[in-house]
Amino acid sequence: MAIQDNTLSRFLELRSKDKDLALKFLMERYGDSMYGVVSRIITDTNLADDAIQEGFIKIWKNISEFNPERASLFTWMFTIVKNTAIDLTRRESNRKIQSLDSGVYDNMSNSVEANISDVGLMQKVKQLDPKYQELIDLIYLKGYTQQEVADLLDLPLGTVKTRINTAIKMLRNVLAGIVILFMLLLK
Amino acid sequence: MNRKIDIQEYIQSGILEQYALGLTTVEQNNEIVELLKQYPELQKELNEIEGSLELFAKQYAKPMPDYLKGRILKGIEKEKASSNESKGNGNSFLNYLMYLAIPVLIFSVVYLWKANKDNESELLIQKTNFQQLESKFVQDSLALVECREQVNELRGREQNRILLKGTPKSPQSFAAVYYDTIAKRSYLDVMNLPPVPPQKQYQLWAIVSGKPVDLGVFDIINDKKVFKEIKFVGQAQAFAITLEPYGGQASPSMDQMYVIGGI
Numbered sequence: 506m507a508i509q510d511n512t513l514s515r516f517l518e519l520r521s522k523d524k525d526l527a528l529k530f531l532m533e534r535y536g537d538s539m540y541g542v543v544s545r546i547i548t549d550t551n552l553a554d555d556a557i558q559e560g561f562i563k564i565w566k567n568i569s570e571f572n573p574e575r576a577s578l579f580t581w582m583f584t585i586v587k588n589t590a591i592d593l594t595r596r597e598s599n600r601k602i603q604s605l606d607s608g609v610y611d612n613m614s615n616s617v618e619a620n621i622s623d624v625g626l627m628q629k630v631k632q633l634d635p636k637y638q639e640l641i642d643l644i645y646l647k648g649y650t651q652q653e654v655a656d657l658l659d660l661p662l663g664t665v666k667t668r669i670n671t672a673i674k675m676l677r678n679v680l681a682g683i684v685i686l687f688m689l690l691l692k
Numbered sequence: 693m694n695r696k697i698d699i700q701e702y703i704q705s706g707i708l709e710q711y712a713l714g715l716t717t718v719e720q721n722n723e724i725v726e727l728l729k730q731y732p733e734l735q736k737e738l739n740e741i742e743g744s745l746e747l748f749a750k751q752y753a754k755p756m757p758d759y760l761k762g763r764i765l766k767g768i769e770k771e772k773a774s775s776n777e778s779k780g781n782g783n784s785f786l787n788y789l790m791y792l793a794i795p796v797l798i799f800s801v802v803y804l805w806k807a808n809k810d811n812e813s814e815l816l817i818q819k820t821n822f823q824q825l826e827s828k829f830v831q832d833s834l835a836l837v838e839c840r841e842q843v844n845e846l847r848g849r850e851q852n853r854i855l856l857k858g859t860p861k862s863p864q865s866f867a868a869v870y871y872d873t874i875a876k877r878s879y880l881d882v883m884n885l886p887p888v889p890p891q892k893q894y895q896l897w898a899i900v901s902g903k904p905v906d907l908g909v910f911d912i913i914n915d916k917k918v919f920k921e922i923k924f925v926g927q928a929q930a931f932a933i934t935l936e937p938y939g940g941q942a943s944p945s946m947d948q949m950y951v952i953g954g955i
Contacts, residue, residue, distance in 0.1 A: 515837050525768065530834070532761060534834065537754060537755050538749060538752075538753040540753075540755070541749075541753040544754060557756070557760055558760065558767050561764045562764065562767045577746075583746070583749060584714075644713050645713055645748065645749070666710075669709060669713065670706045673709050673744055673745070676744035676748055677740050
């Protein structure tokens, strides 16, 4: 199920005609989310701008590689942009973080895309217990390994793993709210 | 080779969460990819995990500045230019010819530039127009997606949908009105009406307190379906469509009623 099938079909239509236009479409559609994530990873505005620019150029170069059967548009773009930002940070600071380059495309699959225009739903995400927010932030957005997080937060590795699963379950409950709403609308 | 697993146990193990977060090893990734092909339940589970992570990422969305969009597009142009350059370096004989051709080319360009200054400025205008059109096209594409989503959303709301069924005059006809009393908006969705004869137009009516209220005329072009916002009237009891002389009438021709539906 994909709530934004229209976005995907429009993108595929544009891509078949002109990949520049398809890129511009993606930039308008998902640029704000990508910019937000990168700004979260990199606090330096200039460096964040560089990461976004580099990330979108990679998207443009690989645009014909996107396969909707293997990944949602968001997941595909997010992986490229996030990894670019992490790599750039690593280059800049030599901070030891996990390389996410290998298997980027293999690691993708279809995902439920949610249209998160609803401020109320976003508020629910933000109400997630800060200890879970922090954990997902460090691992999902900033690319820390579980061991690094365990060391950083002074927690046993097992606790980190359990908390990650709990955090994702909580997020899924919020998402389930969207899906149920969507299903009700479809009835 | 297919491998049998206990799905619930596999899901409970948390490996899919690890996979979605990019924390699994290459070997584990390969195994998971194979299992995903075999077990749709796992794929569904992973979809939901990824969806929840997307939700998490989107909470940080903030407007991307225009200057940055401009930088990206310039960067792409540079990439194109350097790609063309590297393609040109592949054949030494061709390169040699190219070097020979450069002075001729420069001369020609200068000559043409001088001779066609007016054309050049015209070209610049056209280029600007093209860029504006291109930008509008992208914006329209986004608007189209949003419209489609709105239409899907409206079409999904049965509680607000009033079905207008074909009268004996035209049993195959079929339309709907989406009547949102909270937002005070209504839409007409024509799915099947006969082609309009010359000098005629369809006219939509609302029945309020037992009396018809004119909601305007509309055309069906090339037998295409119609979906449009219509004037909102409160307290409507029913909606109907009649075929009227071009421009419509003050009151409906009852013998020309094609569809009707009550709330």
